[in-house]
Amino acid sequence: MDTLLACAVVAVCMGPQLAAVDADRGKALWEAKCIGCHALDANRVGPLHRGVFGRKAGTAPGFTYSVAVRNAGFVWDETRLEKWLAGPAQFLPGSRMGFSVADPADRADIIAYLKSLSGG
Amino acid sequence: MSSIIDTGRRSLLRASGTAVLSAAAVALLAGSERMAAQAQGTSQASDVQILNVALGLEHEAISAYAIAAGSGLVSKAVLPVAVQFQGHHKEHRDALIATIRKLGGMPVAARPDAEVATALNAKALKSQTDVLRLAQRLERGAANAYIGVIPSFSDRALAQVSARLASDETMHWVVLSQALGDSLPPKALFFGA
Numbered sequence: 558m559d560t561l562l563a564c565a566v567v568a569v570c571m572g573p574q575l576a577a578v579d580a581d582r583g584k585a586l587w588e589a590k591c592i593g594c595h596a597l598d599a600n601r602v603g604p605l606h607r608g609v610f611g612r613k614a615g616t617a618p619g620f621t622y623s624v625a626v627r628n629a630g631f632v633w634d635e636t637r638l639e640k641w642l643a644g645p646a647q648f649l650p651g652s653r654m655g656f657s658v659a660d661p662a663d664r665a666d667i668i669a670y671l672k673s674l675s676g677g
Numbered sequence: 678m679s680s681i682i683d684t685g686r687r688s689l690l691r692a693s694g695t696a697v698l699s700a701a702a703v704a705l706l707a708g709s710e711r712m713a714a715q716a717q718g719t720s721q722a723s724d725v726q727i728l729n730v731a732l733g734l735e736h737e738a739i740s741a742y743a744i745a746a747g748s749g750l751v752s753k754a755v756l757p758v759a760v761q762f763q764g765h766h767k768e769h770r771d772a773l774i775a776t777i778r779k780l781g782g783m784p785v786a787a788r789p790d791a792e793v794a795t796a797l798n799a800k801a802l803k804s805q806t807d808v809l810r811l812a813q814r815l816e817r818g819a820a821n822a823y824i825g826v827i828p829s830f831s832d833r834a835l836a837q838v839s840a841r842l843a844s845d846e847t848m849h850w851v852v853l854s855q856a857l858g859d860s861l862p863p864k865a866l867f868f869g870a
């Protein structure tokens with residue numbers, strides 16, 4: 558009984574961390590949340606998204622970035638995209654994107670979708 | 678019935694060299710003038726950044742409807758609606774430009790229609806349904822974008838403006854969805870989710 562209870566507690570505590578990311582759900586979320594400003598293969602109000610995972614920040618060809626993003630100096634990975642989507646202005650002050658994704662599960666699925674576009 | 682356009686303010690705007698503004702622009706300014714009188718700083722600069730992204734969206738929407746109207750794919754029955762929607766986006770544009778300037782910012786310029794057409798892959802449009810689907814997708818995206826930036830505004834008046842803009846985009850989405858014969862979303866809280 559104690560073991561069962563312990564398992565239940567662990568499952569509750571670890572559930573969010575263990576939940577598998579869903580790139581298909583991420584695609585649907587991307588189409589609802591990101592498509593206002595972004596396309597996969599063309600720069601619009603925001604830069605093109607295909608290949609953003611694994612790309613150096615501020616380097617999508619032909620897009621004029623804020624100084625903050627241009628000088629970020631890192632490559633977009635899960636951790637950085639997570640922080641960016643949670644609060645772009647907090648992660649990179651001076652960046653232009655005011656849009657954030659409140660739900661961590663939504664962020665994880667969107668990142669999984671973006672990663673899948675980069676062959677990840 | 679009272680008008681939201683105050684004669685004194687209108688005169689002031691003309692005297693300061695600002696072009697005659699739409700009613701929507703003046704309404705926006707009525708909200709943002711309070712902020713203009715407040716301390717300048719990072720939060721205001723951030724608000725201007727967000728407004729400029731919104732302006733970019735409106736520029737793109739105006740171009741998208743121009744591309745649609747000139748495509749030859751839109752019927753005579755649908756064309757006036759597309760032109761009316763474009764008119765709404767022009768009012769949004771004018772209001773945003775006026776507000777950005779009022780806050781000391783520099784409004785972003787529109788891209789040429791040809792560039793927008795390429796970015797939206799307009800050459801793939803082969804029918805009125807394709808055009809309506811694209812417009813529907815963009816309007817939903819715009820509505821969600823306006824909803825999504827609401828928490829980021831430091832000025833609550835601008836957050837409210839964002840909600841009003843989102844409502845207009847939602848109105849467009851509903852009409853486009855009806856024209857396409859789509860069912861209503863099965864669940865509530867469809868936008869911003």
